[in-house]
Amino acid sequence: MSKSPDSDRLILGIDLGTTNSLAALMTASGPQVIRAQDGSALIPSVVSFAADGSVLVGQEAKARALQDPENTIYSVKRLLGRSGEELQKESEGLAYTVTAGDRGLARVSIGESSYSPEEISARILGEVKRTASAALQREVRDVVVTVPAYFDDAQRQATKDAAELAGLQCLRIVNEPTAASLAYGIDGSKDGRVLVYDLGGGTFDVSILRIQDGVFRVLATAGNTQLGGDDFDRLLAERMLGSAKLASSALAASDPFALQTIRRSAEQLKVLLSETEIASISIDIGGEESVEFSIARQEFEDLIRPLIDETLDCCRRALADAELTIEDMDEVVLVGGSTRLPLVRKSLADLTGRAPNCEVDPDTAVAQGAAIQAGILAGGSADLLLLDVIPLSLGLETMGGVVSKLIMRNATIPASVTEEFSTQVDNQTAVDINIYQGEREKVEDCRKLAAFKLRGLPPLPAGLPRVEVTFLVDENGVLRVLARELRTGTEASIQVLPSFGLSREEVRDMVHDSIEQAIPDLRARALIEVQNKARAMVVGTRRALELSDLPGDESWSLRAAVDDLDRLLSDGVDEATLNGAVDKLSALSMQIADDMISSAVTKALREEA
Amino acid sequence: MIVDPFARLGIRRCMGISKDELETRYLKLSKTCHPDLNRTADVAEQARILSLAAELNDAYRTLKNPWERARCLIDLQDPQLFTMTKKLAPTFLMTAMELAEDVAEVNADRAENLRLTCKRKLDLYLEEIAELLLREDYAEAAVKLHESKYYRKALEDLNNGDRRAG
DSSP states (O other): SSOOOTOOOEEEEEOSSSSEEEEEEEEEEEEEEOOOOOOOOOOEEEEEOOOTOOOOETTHHTTTTOOGGGGGEGGGGGGOOTTTTTTHHHHHHOEEEEEEGGGGBEEEETEEEOOOOHHHHHHHHHHHHHHHHHHHHHHOOOOEEEEOOOHHHHHHHHHHHHHHHHTTEEEEEHHHHHHHHHHHTTTTTEEEEEEEHHHSSEEEEEEEEEEEETTEEEEEEEEEEEEEEEHHHHHHHHHHSHHHHHHTTSSTOOOOHHHHHHHHHHHHHHHHHTSSSEEEEEEEEEEEEEEEEEEEEHHHHHHHHHHHHHHHHHHHHHHHHHHHHHGSSEEEEEEOOOGHHHHHHHHHHHHHHOOOOOOOOOOTTTHHHHHHHHHHHTTSSSTTTEOBBOOOOOEEEGGGGGEEEEEEEOOBBSEEEEEEOOOOSSSOOOEEEEEESSSSSSSGSSSSEEEEEEEOOOSSTTOOOOOOEEEEEETTTTTEEEEEEEETTOOOEEEEEEESOOHHHHHHHHHTTTTOOOOOHHHHHHHHHHHHHHHHHHHHHHHHHHHOOOOHHHHHHHHHHHHHHHHHHHHHHOOOHHHHHHHHHHHHHHHHHHHHTTTTHHHHHHOOO | OOOOOOHHHHHOOOOOOOOOHHHHHHHHHHHHHOOOGOOOHHHHHHHHHHHHHHHHHHHHHHHHHHHHHHHHHOOOOOOOOOHHHOOOOHHHHHHHHHHHHHHOOOOHHHHHHHHHHHHHHHHHHHHHHHHHHHTTTTHHHHHHHHHHHHHHHHHHHHHHHHHHHH
C-alpha cells in the first residue's frame, strides 16, 4: 500500500452470497469487515414479504422462514440471469414459487404480485448498504460486487442491475475466487501459483492463479453456478423424507411448511456431521409430535460424493486449461462455508497430496478481497493489479445454427475481436447478430446471450456495406459491442435484446419507479422483429441453398419450408404463427447443419486435395 | 490495420523469444494500461485504455503460443501468404485423413497415447518451422504450419472429447 485511499472516495466491497451477504472496506491497515451493532458481519440473503406489506431482510427474514415459508425468499442468487424453464427442476425443492414471466424470465411469486430475482437481490444489497452506512456513519453509493467466476454474461449483468435497483453504483464486478486470492496474497509474501477452491451455498468455482509482484493473474477457471451447500441440504432432506419414520408421518413433501422444516433440519444435521461421526435431530411434525432422525457421516458423504467428485473434475479441467499440473501449485486455498465439510478437505488433500491452506476466513475472504479491489479502484493501491479471465467462450451464430467462437474461454480480459459483416439484400439497412456463450458447437447447446441489431446502414446493393463490429469483453467480464460502417463511415447503432435478465430500458423504468407497460407497443415491436428475422432467413437460406450442394431430398424440404415462410410473410400473419414457421425452418436447417458438421473434416480435406 | 504484437510488447520479432522476458514485459505493460488503474481519467480516455488493454492481452495471447507466434510472423511478412497456401502434398493429406479417423474412433484407453503422439508431432513441426523462419523461407514455413494445424486440431478435439465425456 503505497498511498492511502482517497478519503473522499468511499467504495465498499460486497460479497452478495447465496446464503449470506456481507461487506468490507479498505482502510490504511487493510480490509475491515463491516459489522452490525450486535457484532455480526453476515447478513442472511433472505427476504420475507409480510402480510401487512412490510418487507424484512436478513436475520429477521430468516427467522420468518419457518412460519411463512411461501413468502420468504432464500437462495435467490441461483435464479439470477436465468429463465423459468432452466429453473424448473431447481424450483421443485424450493418452499416458494418460481414462475416464468415475460420472455420466459424467472419470477418469484408472492401472493398476487411477482418479483424478478434482480429486485429480490436489490433488497439484500439495500440491507447491506444500510448496515454499512450506519456503521460508517456515511452514505454508501459506490460498490464493488463479487460474483461466481463461472457466472456468464447474463448472470453478471443481472448482478449489476440488482445493484442499480438498490441505488448503488457498481463500479466493478469481481470474481469470488479472485477476490479471495487478493485477501490471501495481499501481504506480498505469497508469490507463486495458487488454486482457489470456492464452494459456497449455491455455487462452486475453482481458479488457478499466478501471483507475481503484486499482479494477481487468473490462468484458468472452471465451475458450476448451480452446485453448493444448498444441494447437500437438498440431498439430505430427500433422504430424510424417504426414511420410514418421516414417510409415514403427517408431513407431506409438497407442503411448504414441511419442506422448510426438513430443509432447516437437514442444514443443522450437515453442520453437526462436520464435527461428529453420527448426528441426530428431532423434527417437529406438528401437533406436539416429533420424529427423531439420525444419520452417520459416512452415509451423508456417500450421498454428496458425486457432487464433490464433480468439483474435483472442475479442478482437473482448470489445471489442464492452465497447462499446469497439481504438482505445480504452491498452495491450495479454501473459500466458502461448504469447505468446512470434512469430505471436501479430505478429497482435496487426496487430489493435491497436501493439506489445504485454511489461513483465510472462508466466510469473509471474498468480501475482504472485494474491499481490496475497491481500494485499487480508488487509486490507493497502484502496486496491485487483478488480471481475470472470461469463464466461457463467446461466439456468433453462423449459417445453420453453428456457433463460431470469437473469444475463447480463459482468455484474459479485457479481450476484443473485430469481425466484418455485410448485407444479404439490396438496400438492407439493418443486420441481426446473435451472440452465444458456451463451449459446444451448436446454438441449442449454448446459451443465447443477446440479439444485436445493427441499424442505420447506408442503403447499398447487397454485400457492399462493410460493417466492422468489435466485440469487447470488459474488465468485468461483460460484453460490449461497437459497430462502424467502413465504406461510408456511418456509425451503425446497436440495439441489444438480452435473452435473460432485464433490458437497459427495463432497468431504467424500474429505477424511476414507473412500471407502466405499453403492451400494444411491445406487441407491435415483437411482430416487427419476427418479420425481420423471417425475411433475413428467407434470403439467407435461399442464398445458402444456391451455394451448397445438398442432396435432393434435403434441399427440397428446405426449399418448401422457405417458400412457406415467404408466403406467411406476404400474408401478414400474426407473431405467433410467423414465429412457428421461423422455428420450423431453423430446426430444419439446424438438422442439415448437423449432418454437415459430422462430415466437415473429410470435406475440408477433400477440398484441400 | 494489423497490430504487431511484437511491437506492442516491445520484444524482438522472432520465433525464439524468451518466455520470461515476454511475461515480464506483459505484466509491466499491464500495470501501465489497465482500466482499474485509470479510474480518474475522462470517459474517452477510459475507452482508449480499455481497448489498449484488450490489445495488449490479445498480443500476449498470440505470442505465448508458439503456433500462433509462427502464424503471426508469417502474417507480418505477408498477410496473404498463409491463407493462399492451400495446396498440401497428397501424401500428407492421406496422413491427415488417417489422423482424423483415429481421433474420431479413439477410445478412452488409447486417447492418452494419441494425445502424446500428436503433441510430439506438433512440437517437431514447430521446431522445423522455427528453422524455416530463421532462414526466411516463409513459403515453406506456411506449408508446414498448415500441416501442423491438423495435429493442433486433433489435440483440441481430443481434449474437448474428454470435456464432453466428463
